Amino acid sequence: MGKNKRWKTGVLLVFPCFLFIFAFMIYPICSVGYLSFHEYSPLRSPETFFVGLKNYEWMAGSYIVSYSLYVTILFTVVSVAIELIVGLYLANVLAKQMREKSSKIGKGLNRVLRSIFILPFAVPAVVAAVAWKMMLQPQFGPVNALLGVNVAWTTQYPLLSVIVADAWKMTPFILFILFAAIMSIPAERFEAIKIDGASGWQEFRYVTFPAILPVTAVAIAFRAVDAFTKIFDVVYVMTGGGPGMQTQVFPLLIWKTAFNYFHFGEASALAVAAIAISLIFGSILILRRRSK
């Protein structure tokens, strides 16, 4: 096949996808950039007015925006930390079980456990949100009844409630990535350190941890960017961003500015900021991985 023809085949294969991406991602990103320099309030007027940097000035000076960023960062850090600790622990337990119990019962138990731990990931985010809303319901919810307290979780500790629901749903992601990583460590290394009389902690510290560190770092980075840029469903359904702005995470702020307050210009400026943040973090992650 000639060089020219190879080129054509490649383009032909990629073209439909490119067209789709251009029409519904690249063009919209450009148009949101355009809109961010305009005022557009569809309820008041169908026209757009050029306002220069006004929307960006609003964004830079608004307490609502900086508070939202603070909430989003706090949310990201705490929920990823919980996911990492629980995920790492469970991955270790499962992998240890898998290595040491070669009996049928041990393997079966492992399968059952893995099926259980995959469950939250298979639950849609909105369903996780309503399930946890029920759990934390102050009067007839089971959490208060179990703890014997009377706490209005979603109003007194709204951010914590949202974090619990999200961490519950996303821990399996970290768990299964780490489990796969631990299982790919050659069994001899565990046997060797065991002969030396190492404890469980030493085994983790000197064999498991160094081996899975790179994968863990990548998984956390991806998960953190994901949590920061994509948190929406759980918060929308559980607290709606409230009370006040206590759980108004950044994606929700963009959405509400447009669809609740109909300030599309301001929402566009926020969107540009969000896209810029995600593209910067995205390029760092992807390019680093590709260079390896």
Add this chain to the structure above:
Amino acid sequence: MKFSITKWASIFVLILTVIVTLFPVVWMALSSVKSKEEIFSIPPTWIPKTFTLRHYEDLFTRFNFGRLTINSTIIAVGVTVISVVIGSMAAYGFSRYSFRGSGMLLAFILIARMITPAALVIPLFTMMRAFGLLDTIVSIMIGITIINLPFVIWIMKTFFDGLPKEVEEAAEVDGMSPIRTFWKIVVPTAMPAIATVVLFSFVTAWVDFLFGISFSTTAASMPLTVGISNMQTGYEIYWGPMMAAGVYLTLPTLILAFLLQKYFIKGLTMGY
């Protein structure tokens, strides 16, 4: 075998995590079959005293879930077909034929995986409005597809990169056209990877909430996820139907996850 304190402690922690993992879903399922009075009883009853399918009936008689199920299914199937077909083709193109700008384009698509969907919703909304596509299934389908495509390309390209080229080269020598080679030889060998992306695309579309709540205003295009969120109004929360809806919405993804666990975990962990 000795059972030390640490061993018992770790068993205890394991049991605790299993309970925390299962409890919300179990509680939701139990609540969904309790009578309205029992749901509101203080303190809550751990084992249902009443059993009723009333809330499930309500889903269809009061909350239009028949229609919403059809919408969600069409959206999920549409998203899956479009993104898997054009995504796999593109991934194959990127993997086997590099052309000027292909590296840049691929990098952009992969980075696009990180884009905040809520940011993309704003311009897509004005675009859909201009086309008169608001409150249609098509607009929701397009929105989800654009978010899902980078993932499909990512997984499929990783797979194609690991596939030996010899068979395709032999086909080329035999005079088979590249497009025919793709459909007749590459696609059949790629079935495990395709199963993974089909599964993930379907689930992604089924659970989507953002594009549904942004583009849909009536039952004409409303997906189930928006239907469940509409069960809490400013005045009232319909707890019974909401719990039933939660179970109803989770069943398809749960069954898929259990039946195709291998692919599910593979898609989850691939590329890390």
